[in-house]
Amino acid sequence: MTLAIDVAGLDKSFGDKHVVQDLSIQVEQGRICGFLGPNGSGKTTTLRMLCGLLTPDAGSGTCLGFDIIREADQIKRNTGYMTQRFSLYEDLTIAENLQFTARVYGLDRRAQRVDEALQRLGLTARRDQLAGALSGGWKQRLALASATLHEPRLLLLDEPTAGVDPKARRDFWDEIHVLAGQGLTVLVSTHYMDEAERCHEIAYISYGRLMARGTVDQVIAASHLVTFTGQGPDIGRLAHEIGARPGVETVAPFGAALHVSGADRAALEAAIAPWKQAPFAWTEIEPTLEDVFIQLQGQAEDNFA
Amino acid sequence: MSGSWATRVLAVMIKEVKQLTRDRLTYAMMLGLPVIQLLLFGYAINSQPRHLPTAVLVQEDSVFARSILGALDHSAYFDLVAQARSPAELDEMIRQGRAQFAVTIPADFTRRVARGDQAQILVEADATDPSATSGALAALASLPVQALAHDLRGALGPRGQGPAPFEVVVHGRYNPEAITAYNIVPGLLGVILSMTLVMMTSLSLTRETERGTMESLLATPVEPLEVMAGKLAPYVVIGLVQTVIILTLARFLFDVPMQGGWFGLSLGVGLFIVGSLALGFAISTAARSQLQAMQMTMFYILPSILLSGFMFPFRGMPLWAQWIGQAIPVTHFLRVVRGALLKGQGVGDMWRELAALLAFVCVVTAVAMARYRRTLD
DSSP states (O other): OOEEEEEEEEEEEETTEEEEEEEEEEEETTOEEEEEOOTTSSHHHHHHHHTTSSOOSEEEEEETTEETTTTHHHHHHHEEEEOSSOOSOTTSBHHHHHHHHHHHTTOSSHHHHHHHHHHHTTOGGGTTSBGGGSOHHHHHHHHHHHHHTTOOSEEEEESTTTTOOHHHHHHHHHHHHHHHHTTOEEEEEOSOHHHHHTSSEEEEEETTEEEEEEOHHHHHHHTTOEEEEEEOTTGGGGHHHHHTSTTOOEEEEETTEEEEEESOHHHHHHHHGGGOSTTOEEEEEOOOHHHHHHHHHHHHHHHHO | OOSOHHHHHHHHHHHHHHHHHHOHHHHHHHHHHHHHHHHHHHHHOOSSOOSEEEEEEESSOOHHHHHHHHHHHHTSSEEEEEEOSSHHHHHHHHHTTSOSEEEEEOTTHHHHHHHTSOOEEEEEEETTSHHHHHHHHHHGGGHHHHHTTTTOOGGGHHHHSSSOSSEEEEEEESOTTOOHHHHHHHHHHHHHHHHHHHHHHHTHHHHHHHHTHHHHHHHSSOOHHHHHHHHHHHHHHHHHHHHHHHHHHHHHTTOOOOOOOHHHHHHHHHHHHHHHHHHHHHHHHHOSSHHHHHHHHHHHHHHHHHSSSSSSOGGGSOHHHHHHHHTSHHHHHHHHHHHHHHHOOOHHHHHHHHHHHHHHHHHHHHHHHHHOOSSOO
């Protein structure tokens, strides 16, 4: 087992905001690791520290075997980083953007590589279009093409599919899995549960701290969360009332059903007891990843807010 | 729709004021700059310079000669700074710009005054900037009558009455007809180059930051000096094209004389273009937005026009303002351009100015590299 990312004790503050606290994370080579957490939880900061765009205040470790502090240059050469906001040149064409990337990384067979990348992403017909004129989905494909042009061994993706339609998202993830199959390690931040489930493993971070780590099943199991789903007429209207009762950590309407979760089984059963009769019907279900994350977020708020 | 037009105007106005107060630097610049500039330029600018450096070549050691020099020194316009030992040395002093005036008192001066035989002294003025010398030259008119008043007594008494005992021959060197364009047009080269070049590169990094492309650029292996060189190179070509256009127009529209000094001029132009671009780049490492970069550029351009000797005679400024002027590259570049075109100065004559420009390039590049952030910290 080779670790592509192996960092420990990362710390980063901006002013008096402690954005990342004592964060340790390992990702095995060739794995796709989903990086999840609420807005402002330190995901972007962590990704930036891993690729040398930010210097950690404390902590140490390696990316691809290179020291993240001393060998940032080597890491940059072997890492593709796709920023949250489109950060290629909007006033250059698609082909010109890729040519620029190819030159900056000093690649050989430049024209050929650019042509191949255009073809692989289905951008050949649009090669002379200005990048700024592209729609969100195409911009994202271009950004991925640019980030992988130099054949990196590590890919850091910062919410790559925000604002992209479902079909483009699916294509994007297929491409990511192909790349991982070739041995590329991917760390991808996202807010989408379906995307999290497409990852080999996930890491959940909140308030700059790592809260959960493992495969989706492991994370769900480790949460010890109990979830009941209730059916009944207008059960959605009860959400507020049930949510206020002790032992209930999350309540979420799902269509005509209501998911009620809590870590303490007895307390949770007591909470829904008043409605445990017709016309309402309750069954215990496997908690979803979303239930777990919302619970984790609540815990983090309790601990650090 | 509810609410009157006044409410909506107020809404926009309040938003505008709030945004303005968030941008503290802009606020400070809008209030602070006018005050600084008013004080700076108000005290510094003086279009009637006095105490101009004057070199003398005295070919006879006599009472009369000493009296004339004394009178010059007392006039407030002339400061005797050097004694030349030969006409060649005197010529070099004025060509290199170390002296604004060169005064020659010829060998037979006393004898000619005594005889009433067309005694003359020669005053050569560096007239490249006509406005710098006009006041002093006007003051020379009274010199012949007053300078020797005390000496012409006894037997020489009659020489003190009637027509002036001697004549001052004034020779305006380099620009004898005192054509302002000869001085202004070469100077414009420096001002136009600074305005365009500094402004262009001052936006170079802030534009990347504002558009978000900086994050991608920093994630690549490109080094700071490589970014700088790559960003500056196209503008070097643009600067050279500008120079050729301006000099061509100067020659054919304004008949600006071109005495030569092409090698020195080329060196100066090259250093100045690179220096201006590097300064712009340094500004863009410090500015947080394109607006700030433009404001900082203006902060540089104004003294470049007002304190460099472009618009007002450099020697007319108080000493502290001259010190500021010395730190502005345009000052040195103007001397190179005017020296080469109007005086035919060679590299040997202008090496101090070239060295100053080279130092500027080095310092500004070092500052830019030190300020360039390789991370987003």
